[in-house]
Structure formats: C-alpha cells, structure tokens
Amino acid sequence: MTDAATTEEPGIRFADLTTLRVGGPIGRLVTATTPDQLVAHVREAEASGGPWMVLGGGSNLLVGDDGFAGTVVHIATRGIEVHPGDDEGTVRLRVQAGENWDELVAFTVTRGYSGLEALSGIPGSVGASPVQNIGAYGQEVSDALIGIEFLDEGADEPRFMSADELELGYRTSVLKQGLRGVVVSVEFALHDTTAEREVLGEPVGRPVAYAQLAQALGVQLGDRVPVARVREAVLALRSGKGMVLDPDDPDSVSAGSFFTNPIVSEHVARTLPGDAPRWYLDPDEPDEVTPLAELEARSPLDAFLAHQAEVEQAEQRSDAAPDEPLVKLSAAWLIEHSGIRRGFALPGSRAGISTKHTLALTNRGGASAEEIAQLARFVQGRVQAEFGITLHPEPVLIGLEL
Missing domain, CATH: 3.90.78.10 (UDP-N-acetylenolpyruvoylglucosamine reductase, C-terminal domain)
Known part of the structure; x- marks a missing residue:
C-alpha cells in the first residue's frame, strides 16, 4: 500500500461540489484518484481523531450553511474492468467508486450489456449507487449487483461484501443504516446481448418492467427492446422532469x-382518497410493486403466500400490525x-x-x-x-x- 500524495484544496464549499449548489465551507478537502490513495486518505483521516466524511458526486447530499469542519475525502477514482461472467451470456464489471454513474451506464449500453440501461441519467458516482440502492423505471442496482469492495472504519484493507450482506431495500442498505466505512469499488453482473445482435441486428435488453417506460417506447410490459432505445427513452423521460443535470435547466x-415514496400498512393506505396511487409490495421483488387490483385478483393460494411474505416485512414496521401487508404510496x-x-x-x-x-x-x-x-x-x-x-x-x- 502506497501513501497518498495528499492534495489539499483550500477554500472549497459544498456548494461547489453538490448538485443542489448549497452548503458551507469544507474544513479540509483531499482528493483520491486511485484506490490506494482512497484507503490512505481515509486511514489518515481516522488517525487524526477528528470528524471526517467521504464525498462522491454530491448528487444526494444536503449540507448545512455552516459546512463541515473536518476532513472531506473526495472520491475521484476511475476504472472499469470487464471480465467473463459466471454464467453463459453474462459479463462481470468491476468499477471504481469514483466513476460517474451515467457514464458507466452509457459504457454498458455501448457494449450491449443489459441490466443498468433504465438507470440512465441518474447523477452521482458509482460508489454511492449501492448505498441508496438507486432505482428507476423498473430497475434497481440490487438487480445487477454482485457485491462491493468495502473499507470498514478502522480497517487497514478493504473486504468484499456480497449483495446479500448489504441488505438492499427500497432506497436503503446497511451502508445507509449506519455501517461505517467507504465503498472502494462495485461489481455488477450484466447480460451480454452481443450474441443476440447477430440474430436480431441489435442488442436487446431485459423485459421492460415499468408502464411509463413501456408507453414511451410504444411497447407492452414485458417486451424486450434494444438497450440503446431504453436509454434514449429514459433520458427523455427524466429530462422532461428536470431530473437530468443540465446547465441550461x-x-x-x-x-x-x-x-x-412512503411504505405504510394496508390500514393506513385505505384511509387515503380512492384515487390515491397505492401498490402492495411484491414479496418476490421487495422493491417492485404490484397494483392492488392485480394482487386481489390472485388465486386464494397465491394471495395467501404473498400475504405471508408481506407479514415478515410488516412486523418490522411500527405502523403495521403483525398480520398486515405493506403498501407503497406516491x-x-x-x-x-x-x-x-x-x-x-x-x-x-x-x-x-x-x-x-x-x-x-x-x-x-x-x-x-x-x-x-x-x-x-x-x-x-x-x-x-x-x-x-x-x-x-x-x-x-x-x-x-x-
């Protein structure tokens, strides 16, 4: 392990480094451009005994006007490695935490890899993606995540944590819930569509799983379309909502x-007006949702099995009785x-x-x-x-x- 060649940047405010463009001064800012520098900077910050934090793309951060008096380690590491996947027709990507998320998605789409295309246009860094389990238009990071290289607080070397260990849920993970440390790199398993290119003429992605996206593409839910078309449609949808970084917008x-989106008990959901959007959580895909009408139309056995799985989640919610399913609201x-x-x-x-x-x-x-x-x-x-x-x-x- 080499020591970090510390580059300090004085006079920087969080307003200079976040997409909200707000936030006060940074006590001490150091930038890591390699994994070794990242580990060394974090170890140095820990050894100082003062407060410290890491900063990626600054897209999911709101810092007060007084700023942060401690050390901020800015993660600017780069690198995308492509390896054969464990299964036929798959590839394995190892991506450094400081890579720009949307640039990674663009890279995968250009190569014909499917699994991240519906996450196009989301600002931020790759290292932040499993913390929030980012998701959009029927895809989530958890769908493609193998695991992360993670430097625990106080540790000398990073360790591998599998996706299961991260306990990924709707916009959450053990990383967001309090596990202290730093994501060094992230690994994904993606579908390689290049073989299909020879038959269909262009790489075709995973089934479209979100109604608004299907409508924008002019297809039915479950249809498969080229990954480049999915990315183009998602970017257009997000731009229409002001959700793509644009200096002119x-x-x-x-x-x-x-x-x-709040997740509440069925009892709470039924107190809302009849036109309020609401969906039962799908127990097989915890962060997807199943419309109430569809779930209620299931066979008694299917409904019972779904209900039993939802009970386990409901027991973890203070607003739900032990036998109540959970409902996602808009x-x-x-x-x-x-x-x-x-x-x-x-x-x-x-x-x-x-x-x-x-x-x-x-x-x-x-x-x-x-x-x-x-x-x-x-x-x-x-x-x-x-x-x-x-x-x-x-x-x-x-x-x-x-």
Missing part, C-alpha cells in the same frame, strides 16, 4: 427526488394533493419546487441550505396535516434536521 439544480401525489403545486416557493425564498416534478426541491439561484430545508419542512408539514403521513428525505443530511 434551472429545475435540474436539485438532489433529484427529495422524498422517498410521494408526488401526496405532495400535490396537500395543496403544493409545481413551481411553489415560500415567500421570499430562493428555493422552490421544480416546475416539472413535485418531488424535486430546487435551488432557484443563490439559495441557502436552510432555505432548502425550510421548504422541505413545509412540504412535510402539509402532507402530515392533510394525510397523517410523514415523508422522509432521500438525500443525506449533514448539519441540518427536518
């Missing part, structure tokens, strides 16, 4: 979806029907709801972190008052509370 100055619907519309802003505030999507809180120019937090609290309060449901933030908060 003020609505993209955000952290993406600021609130996660945070966007709750916000809109609490009276908050696209483009809304508090009087005099430079923070506002996106004009394209109510789940995004945006910096309209010169906003402070506290203004973003004030708007988030207001949204939470309106939804709580109207529906009795608490929305939880998706970004990591540092030096702020909602």
Whole structure:
C-alpha cells in the first residue's frame, strides 16, 4: 500500500461540489484518484481523531450553511474492468467508486450489456449507487449487483461484501443504516446481448418492467427492446422532469427526488382518497410493486403466500400490525394533493419546487441550505396535516434536521 500524495484544496464549499449548489465551507478537502490513495486518505483521516466524511458526486447530499469542519475525502477514482461472467451470456464489471454513474451506464449500453440501461441519467458516482440502492423505471442496482469492495472504519484493507450482506431495500442498505466505512469499488453482473445482435441486428435488453417506460417506447410490459432505445427513452423521460443535470435547466439544480415514496400498512393506505396511487409490495421483488387490483385478483393460494411474505416485512414496521401487508404510496401525489403545486416557493425564498416534478426541491439561484430545508419542512408539514403521513428525505443530511 502506497501513501497518498495528499492534495489539499483550500477554500472549497459544498456548494461547489453538490448538485443542489448549497452548503458551507469544507474544513479540509483531499482528493483520491486511485484506490490506494482512497484507503490512505481515509486511514489518515481516522488517525487524526477528528470528524471526517467521504464525498462522491454530491448528487444526494444536503449540507448545512455552516459546512463541515473536518476532513472531506473526495472520491475521484476511475476504472472499469470487464471480465467473463459466471454464467453463459453474462459479463462481470468491476468499477471504481469514483466513476460517474451515467457514464458507466452509457459504457454498458455501448457494449450491449443489459441490466443498468433504465438507470440512465441518474447523477452521482458509482460508489454511492449501492448505498441508496438507486432505482428507476423498473430497475434497481440490487438487480445487477454482485457485491462491493468495502473499507470498514478502522480497517487497514478493504473486504468484499456480497449483495446479500448489504441488505438492499427500497432506497436503503446497511451502508445507509449506519455501517461505517467507504465503498472502494462495485461489481455488477450484466447480460451480454452481443450474441443476440447477430440474430436480431441489435442488442436487446431485459423485459421492460415499468408502464411509463413501456408507453414511451410504444411497447407492452414485458417486451424486450434494444438497450440503446431504453436509454434514449429514459433520458427523455427524466429530462422532461428536470431530473437530468443540465446547465441550461434551472429545475435540474436539485438532489433529484427529495422524498422517498412512503411504505405504510394496508390500514393506513385505505384511509387515503380512492384515487390515491397505492401498490402492495411484491414479496418476490421487495422493491417492485404490484397494483392492488392485480394482487386481489390472485388465486386464494397465491394471495395467501404473498400475504405471508408481506407479514415478515410488516412486523418490522411500527405502523403495521403483525398480520398486515405493506403498501407503497406516491410521494408526488401526496405532495400535490396537500395543496403544493409545481413551481411553489415560500415567500421570499430562493428555493422552490421544480416546475416539472413535485418531488424535486430546487435551488432557484443563490439559495441557502436552510432555505432548502425550510421548504422541505413545509412540504412535510402539509402532507402530515392533510394525510397523517410523514415523508422522509432521500438525500443525506449533514448539519441540518427536518
């Protein structure tokens, strides 16, 4: 292990390094461009005895205006290795944590690898992807993840953690729930469509699993289409919501979806108006959802088996009785029907709801972190008052509370 050639960057603020463009000064910023530097920087920060944190793409982070007085290790490592997969027709990718996520997706699509194409346009770094178990349009990182190389707090060397060990769930993992350490690299298993190219003329991806995406593609759910077409459609959908970073689009100055979709008991879900979107969690794919009507139309045996699996999840929820299934709600619907519309802003505030999507809180120019937090609290309060449901933030908060 070589020592890090420490490069300190004074005078940097979180506003310079996050997609929300807010956040106060950084006490000490060091950048790691190789895995060895990353390990060395983290070990040095730990040995100092002071506070420290790591920073990737800054797309899922809201830091207070006072900043962070400790050491910030900026992960800027690069590298994508492609190896034969364990199964026929698959490849195995080992990707350094500092790689840009969307550039990785573009790389896989160009090569004809399927499994990440519906995650196009999501900002941030590869190392952050398993922390949140990022997902969109019917795909999640957990669908393709083999595992990660992880440096535990206090450890001298990284260790391998399998996807099962990460306990991936809806926008969560053991990494987000408190396991201290740093993701050094991430491994994925993807479907290699190059053999199909010879038959079909172009690489065809996994079945389309999201209704809005299927509609945009002009296909049926379950159809398979070229991975490049999926990426193109997803980028168009995300751009229409201001969810693709674009210097010419003020609505993209955000952290993406600021609130996660609530997961509540069936009892709570049935208190909402009849037109409120709601889905039973599918026990076979915990982070996908099955419409209520479809689940209720299952055979008694299928419904019973589904119910039994959901009970295990419900027991972990304080708002659910031990025998109640869980239901996913739409945070966007709750916000809109609490009276908050696209483009809304508090009087005099430079923070506002996106004009394209109510789940995004945006910096309209010169906003402070506290203004973003004030708007988030207001949204939470309106939804709580109207529906009795608490929305939880998706970004990591540092030096702020909602």
